[in-house]
Amino acid sequence: MSLTSRHASRFRPVEVTAEGADVQARVRHLLAGLRPGEAHLLDALHRVQEEMGYVPPQAIPLLATHFQTTPAAIYGVISFYSEIRTEPPPKVEVQWCSGPACLLKGGRNIRAALEAVLGCAMNSSTPDGAIGLRLVQCDGTCHLAPLVRVGGRYIGPLTVAEVVRLARRLKEGGQLS
């Protein structure tokens, strides 16, 4: 897959390794049925992310060609939306709710404890990619505030001591409960 000549000079080419070629084949398959000039770009990004866990750099030139725009424009969109990831997600992700109900019930303390125990800052992962911490927005599950989500499970209302124990279990590769 090559870029159109007009855009090639503006975009740092992504090295097409064997793995990269595989990514491109998968992305091409996912884009079937999506058209430019319609409300389909976000859908495309969601499809790629659902399949691969994130939007890999190899997907960007393909998306650009498919949607008849520049790689820069695609990258611009990707970087604008907080739910689109450009890095592979960690194996275990602790999602910390940043909403107001959680805040009022001690959410900041929970965040501080999580960062201290897991040894990584918000929106980052441990160097081995085993565990990560991610800030998420309120989705209206405020009756469980303050809460965290792990693997799609909601855990709350939580005390800081409970979070410390939970984070230690996860760090040791253990189960949720």
Place this chain on the structure above:
Amino acid sequence: MTALDAYRPLRQAAEERWRVLAEPSIPVFRVAVATCSKAAGAGETLAAIREELARRGQEALVLEVGCPGLCFADPVVDVHLPGYPRVLYGPVRSQDVPRLLEAILGPQKALPELALGMIPEEGIPPAAYQGTSMGNLPLLQETDWMRLQVRRLMANVGIIEPANAEHYIARGGYEALARALDMTPEEVIKEVLDAGLWGRGGAAFPTGRKWDFLRQARVTPKYLICNADEGDPGSFVNRNLLEGDPHLIIEGMAIAAWATGATRGYIYIRDEYPLAVQRMQEAIEDARRKGLLGQGILGSPLELELEVVRGAGSYVCGEETGLIASIEGMRGMPKIRPPYPAQAGVFGMPTNVNNVESYANVPLILRHGASWYASVGTERNKGTKMFSLSGNIRRAGVLEVPLGTPLRDVILVAGGGVPDGRRLKAVQPGGPLSGVVPASRIMARDGLPLEPEPFREMGMLMGSGGLVVMDESTCVVDLAIYFEWFAEDESCGRCTTCFAGTRRLLEILRRIAQGGGRPQDVELMQLLASTMRYSNCAHGQAAPTVIMSLLGLFREELDAHLLGRRCPARVCKGLVRYEIVEQAPELAEAAQVCPTGAVVREDGRYRIEQALCIKCNACREVAPAAVQVVDAF
């Protein structure tokens, strides 16, 4: 043939099949499966009910329905036994299921300890259930949570299978569309105007007038957009409808399409609501199958195609021009108006953008008429409004009350007030950009009626439905930091006044919270705030306004931080210190739980190593008598 003629057979068939549920011959279980209840374990409860029914060999109908709003009692289960009124139970955890079924399938017919209330039905006299446990249950409508409520928008939520068009039709759904199709577009708009419906997204602009702008546009195709990007943290009223009764929104959009000449529509749902996306997509497909979307709807010339667009995590996409940019596949940056969407909206075509709840109100008006619609509410504001209650409150959830209902009553009666013997401090209506109302205003004689005008008088907005309740343990500087962090994080980056202004404000506030406040900070923030008002959209304009009004209302508390380097609520981490005040035995556990090893033992005595302490409060939770938070300076 009129559209109503085309509708009647649909309705008859739907009612026929609905009878199995309305007058059941076997028990009917309705399990609320929504984001809120699933978080509390509704999935497990549902599985447990199915399993227990199978184990008992009991025939029953089990429905997955939307959340009836009682999030505080999630997971909730509605049980309808043949010949008895419905009873709502909650919280019903999976382990409660065996005893719940044991009780209700036995002679007692009810399990009072888990019952929230009974929903009486016409045709079932109280005598029918006297002598069972059901006889002593309160009526759900008379409970504190429900008694202020008038459920019109939420009339189907928790009763029907959300995506099932037939269920919706059996309950009177799509009749309004049929009626509208037998009227002219002008008559439909007049009806919406007469009802006094204004936009529920926060700006409160008359919906009928907005529609008229689009109707007058000459360019085609015209577009409709449903703004379901409910980004205000603490607001979840739209989610309740999207997950609980999506056809109500589809019907509202179809009526809008007829009134305006639009032929395509987008429902833009935020990424945080995957279940809403799924239910809406299913509902659209079902409506299409029934001929309620597509071409020649109900035998009329109306043509409408709807599509769900899933957002990707951006608050400013809730602003209509940002939302349009996002649908077009661009960065969701708000544009400069004019042109307004009615002139040049999505893909440059004339577009009407309404909030979920605005569209949802329309079928009620067309079905029952403007005068019925206006029978609740106040002189100036008609109809009902949904609110979500959260924060420092006993009962969190979603409610629907007539406009003008006092906020005080919503908090004290429905919400049950502030827990743990604390006092109410303030309420944040809408989102981080709407403002904060102090308790003194809420407790004033009128109780602060929930309608736009009293909020506008205070320089605030009533907002889209979020009500976040704060008690006296809240620190206003901490809260201001939260609001400003949110505004900074979500700024699209177009205007320097906004992206740099929010950042500067946040820096100043954080410095104050660290004990580095300076007397001239207030003046500096005021200067920033007045500059930021030159931002293009409401995001940059409102962000500083909220902070300034907040700090103005609680000036004493701000001054304590600024001049006294003291946080009265002992929240700001830079202004407090954790100290051990008593050598209690619980300290061993505190030392064990401390995430940084700051609780150290020396010569048989515990102390807190201040250099290690991150002030997370874990030690104080396990040893409340031994650890105290004191002023750092």
